[in-house]
Amino acid sequence: MSAVRTVTDETFAAEVEGNPRPVIVEYWAQWCGPCRQVGPVLDAIATEHAGSVDVVKLNVDENPQTARKYSVLLVPTVSLFAGGQPVRQVIGARSKSAMLREFADYV
Secondary structure (H helix, E strand, O other): OOOOEEOOOOOHHHHHHOOOOOEEEEEEOOOOHHHHHHHHHHHHHHHHOOOOOEEEEEEOOOOHHHHHHOOOOOOOEEEEEEOOEEEEEEEOOOOHHHHHHHOOOOO
C-alpha cells in the first residue's frame, strides 16, 4: 500500500493548507507519462520521512479548482507546502535525491 494519500478539491484545505506539518503535493494526471516516474519517488520519500512530512497527490483532471487556485499548468508539478502556503515547486520528473535536495529545508 502506498504511503501517499489522495486529496481532492474538497479535502485539500484540511489535508494540506491546514496541516501543521510540511506537505509535498504532486499534481498529476492519468495520461501523464512523467507522472508515473514521480509516483515511486514520492512514495519512497513518504515512507522514509513519515514522521516529518506528509505526501499527497491531486489529480488535476478530476480536481481543477485546486490546480487553478495554485496556477498549476504542467504536470507533474510537485509543490511543498509549509504553514499552509506553497514554499517550493518542482516541475517535471526528478530523482529522489534531486527531489530531496529541492525540499531539504523542510524534509
